[in-house]
Amino acid sequence: MGFLDRLVGRQPQPAEEDASAAAQQQQQQQQQPHGGTSTSGEVLRDIAPAAGGGFPGGAAARLYDPYEGISTAVGGRKAAFQLPDGPEFVFQEEAAARRRGWGENLQFYTGLGYLGGGATGFALGGYKFLAQGPTEPALSSAKLRANRLINMSGSLGRRFACASAILGLYFASFESYVYHAADGRVPDGACTAAAGFLTAALFRSPRGPKSASVAGLVGAAATAGLHAARQKWPSL
Incomplete structure (x- = not known):
């Protein structure tokens, strides 16, 4: 919203409010200290179904952190990928095949x-x-x-x-x-x-x-x- 709009008492539009909020959020992220922690234990990729069906073929899941050991050097962000322990299949028929x-x-x-x-x-x-x-x-x-x-x-x-x-x-x-x-x-x-x-x-x-x-x-x-x-x- 411009200076003239503030003088005449014009109400801000929703699009302008969204743009202003996004700019403030980006400014806060830039001002965050380098060694601080933003999200702890965040899962970047969850390929398991939300209904609790698990991975294809019944494979168990494990968390893999590509920044393990260097998290402080990259800003203290601890992120993890959820990966299966067993092989993944595109089609369920392949997972059910025994031979x-x-x-x-x-x-x-x-x-x-x-x-x-x-x-x-x-x-x-x-x-x-x-x-x-x-x-x-x-x-x-x-x-x-x-x-x-x-x-x-x-x-x-x-x-x-x-x-x-x-x-x-x-x-x-x-x-x-x-x-x-x-x-x-x-x-x-x-x-x-x-x-x-x-x-x-x-x-x-x-x-x-x-x-x-x-x-x-x-x-x-x-x-x-x-x-x-x-x-x-x-x-x-």
Whole structure:
């Protein structure tokens, strides 16, 4: 409000009152001492729903203060972010998922089987080469020994890699199907063991029903160990 308005007795307008109040508040903030505290324990970001539903997936909340230890240097303002302890998901369906999808499962076990089998076969080929006795003097040059080592390790590595990748493909397919068919009515350990039995039995089926049955029992025992390992490492 101007000086002439005060002389004629004009009442201040609401917009002018708001502007005046904002200017006074800004002036008070500028005059506040540097070391004073304005708001203690202020939460800058509260991503939890106001209705008390918590974070997605039921994750617990924790406070994170980015100015911890230097609050006096930045004006004594103690501010905190409310963050979840667990992972956040955009969609509730992702938070409710207990395992990977069938496509992710297929890629994971097939790739893991190929890499793991190839590394195992390459290592066994190197051990087999080193376990052999000395060769003839005519074949004792460094180039020939290196060539034999590469050929032997590569041959076993390819065989192990392909076999393990096929086992991973079978297991991922059977496990996804058994989980889908059970629909939560059967324990997860039983579904995993059933998938292991079917995987090993199908892999050894060309050698006859007896060999397939024995291999199926071995596969069920191996996948039972996998289910036990998942209790400690859920990403398996």
